Amino acid sequence: MTDLRWVAVHEAGHGVARLRLFPDQYLEHISIEREEDSLGRVRLSFDTTVVPKSTSDQEAEDVFLSDAICACAGYAACIIAGFSREQALTGCEADFERAGHRKEHACELALELLGRDSNVRAVRLIADKLLELTTVDHDHIGVLIEIADGECSEQEYREYLNLRAIG
Numbered sequence: 001m002t003d004l005r006w007v008a009v010h011e012a013g014h015g016v017a018r019l020r021l022f023p024d025q026y027l028e029h030i031s032i033e034r035e036e037d038s039l040g041r042v043r044l045s046f047d048t049t050v051v052p053k054s055t056s057d058q059e060a061e062d063v064f065l066s067d068a069i070c071a072c073a074g075y076a077a078c079i080i081a082g083f084s085r086e087q088a089l090t091g092c093e094a095d096f097e098r099a100g101h102r103k104e105h106a107c108e109l110a111l112e113l114l115g116r117d118s119n120v121r122a123v124r125l126i127a128d129k130l131l132e133l134t135t136v137d138h139d140h141i142g143v144l145i146e147i148a149d150g151e152c153s154e155q156e157y158r159e160y161l162n163l164r165a166i167g
Helices: 004-021 057-080 085-089 093-114 117-133 138-148 154-166
Strands: 027-031 041-044 135-137
Touching (some): 004 093, 027 117, 057 093, 057 117, 093 117, 117 135, 117 138, 138 154
């Protein structure tokens, strides 16, 4: 049996890193619904990293490194949440393959990024919501990040939930 808490933390880690490093990229949802080849997913409006032709080599490398950090963020989130290294590595093969030769450095940077207090809170809030709802959409993730950043109160969050229930 799969530990859904681990899957929720793993996927939340990917999502938080993606939103922090690529804030202009549209993240449709995060889910812990099992698919044929994965235990969960972060669904983007497009699943590729685009680097404009006018980008310098260093800027392009920075984009690819940021993408590798996002790939390693599920592992990092699990380590920070207290899961064993063995548990954190479970299911990371495709993530690490995506990170490629940048994997080691990207894992270090993902641990640093997700170790920041606001990101620890964001991962916890999103993981808790994933365990409750299975899938959390773009707007809901945004509000949870705002709570983690101290930009939204619990009262404002309750109001947000009430408005969603009406709409």
